Amino acid sequence: MDLELTGKTAIVTGASKGIGRAVAEALAEEGCSLHIVSRTEAALNAVRDDLNERFGAQVTVHALDLSKEEDVAKLAAAAGDCDILVNNAGSIPAGDITRLDNATIKSAWDLKVFGFVGLIREIYPKMCARGSGAIVNVIGMAGERPRAAYIAGSMGNAALMQLTRALGAESYDHGVRVVGINPGPVETDRLVSQAKINADMEFGDEERWRETHKALPGGRAGRPEEMGWLAAYLASDKASWVSGTIIMADGGQHSRSARA
Numbered sequence: 001m002d003l004e005l006t007g008k009t010a011i012v013t014g015a016s017k018g019i020g021r022a023v024a025e026a027l028a029e030e031g032c033s034l035h036i037v038s039r040t041e042a043a044l045n046a047v048r049d050d051l052n053e054r055f056g057a058q059v060t061v062h063a064l065d066l067s068k069e070e071d072v073a074k075l076a077a078a079a080g081d082c083d084i085l086v087n088n089a090g091s092i093p094a095g096d097i098t099r100l101d102n103a104t105i106k107s108a109w110d111l112k113v114f115g116f117v118g119l120i121r122e123i124y125p126k127m128c129a130r131g132s133g134a135i136v137n138v139i140g141m142a143g144e145r146p147r148a149a150y151i152a153g154s155m156g157n158a159a160l161m162q163l164t165r166a167l168g169a170e171s172y173d174h175g176v177r178v179v180g181i182n183p184g185p186v187e188t189d190r191l192v193s194q195a196k197i198n199a200d201m202e203f204g205d206e207e208r209w210r211e212t213h214k215a216l217p218g219g220r221a222g223r224p225e226e227m228g229w230l231a232a233y234l235a236s237d238k239a240s241w242v243s244g245t246i247i248m249a250d251g252g253q254h255s256r257s258a259r260a
Contacts, residue, residue, distance in 0.1 A: 003236035006031030009082045010235070011075070013066060013119070014089030016043035018188035019138055022228030023086050028057035030232055035079045037062045038089065067110035069118060076122035081130060084235045085123050087116040088138040091190075092153040105152045113156045117163065124167070124176065131175035134235045137164050138227070139246065141182045144254050157182075161246050168244025177243040179234045184250025185213070185221040217251030 010027050014020035015036035024036050028051040036044055041063035048059040062078060064071040066089050090112025093104065116137060127133030142150050143157030161180060168178035185191055195209035202212065213221050230249055233239055248254045 001238075003030045003232055003238055005084075005232070005236050007033075008084060009033045009035070009079070010084035010086060011035045011037065011079050011082050011119075011123070012086045012088065013037045013115070014138075016040050016047060018190070019183065019186060019224050019227045020086075020088040021047055022224035023088060023138075023231045024051065024059075024228075026225070026228035026232040027084070027086075027235070028055040028059070030236075031055075031057075032084070033058040033060075035060045035062055035075070035082065037064055037066065037075060039063065039065050065111075066115035066119065067107075072115065072118040072122060076119065079123075081126050082123065083133055085119065085133070085135045086138065086231055086235065087119060087135070089115055092150075092156055094150050095152065096148050097151050100152055108152055109156050112153075113159055116160055120163075120167070120178075124171070124178075127176045128171070128174035133176045135167075135171075135176070135178045136231050136234050137178070137180040138231065139164070139180050139182050141184050141248070141250055141254060144182055144246070144248065164246060165244050172243045177234075177239070179239070179242055179244070180246040181227065181230060181234070182246055182248050182250065182254075183222060183227050184248075184253045185216060186227060187221045187223055191221060217253050217256070222249065222251065 010032045012020055012024045015024045016038035024034055038044055044061040048061050051057040051059050062075050064075055066072055092108040092112050137160055139160045140157045142154040143161040146154035164178055164180035171178045195212045196206035198212045199209040200206040
């Protein structure tokens with residue numbers, strides 16, 4: 001499917017692996033020029049070289065820490081008037097309210113919450129002034145289905161969901177769309193590593209890790225490329241009537257009863 005993104009410029013954060021890399025791959029295949037961002041330069045260089053070899057994509061690497069305001073400003077200045085912003089960077093630790101102190105929560109939110117907010121603050125006004133653009137926030141299901149054992153992520157994701165809805169409700173009047181994706185469990189390196197530990201504990205064989213996902217919809221986790229293509233679609237004019245909403249990309253898990 002031609003998403004008519006050829007010639008567009010996109011920023012993708014957290015692009016060195018997992019969902020972020022999958023988003024970068026989908027956008028590169030669709031003809032976008034990319035600014036890819038993470039803290040790890042070597043991993044970003046490998047992504048750049050791969051996308052250039054496979055798709056002939058123009059890719060600029062930014063090894064930056066988006067939990068720092070000065071790095072957010074540096075990225076925004078380097079990327080200029082981009083057409084697409086995909087906020088994806090961030091990982092919030094598990095733990096209940098008694099296990100996580102304020103410093104730990106604040107540190108996690110500096111990247112996953114304020115990193116999103118800071119980059120939107122830099123990029124959104126430029127999009128509005130130009131009268132076009134799309135912002136896709138990759139958030140997470142805990143904002144929709146909060147858990148006490150993941151209290152910092154539940155609160156942070158809920159805040160980002162409300163940011164997306166509030167901004168996307170007015171952005172359309174300026175020619176800009178703001179949307180969100182809440183992925184369910186996705187086969188990232190982190191999820192597979194944890195599944196292998198669980199399989200080893202349950203079956204004595206880490207290679208049976210996929211069996212630990214049998215309770216998920218369809219008996220499997222999502223794939224990064226499924227999130228990547230969803231983000232690319234939402235960033236394109238094919239989704240031109242979509243703004244201020246969150247797509248639950250979890251195989252319907254959020255609609256199942258808590259007991260399921």
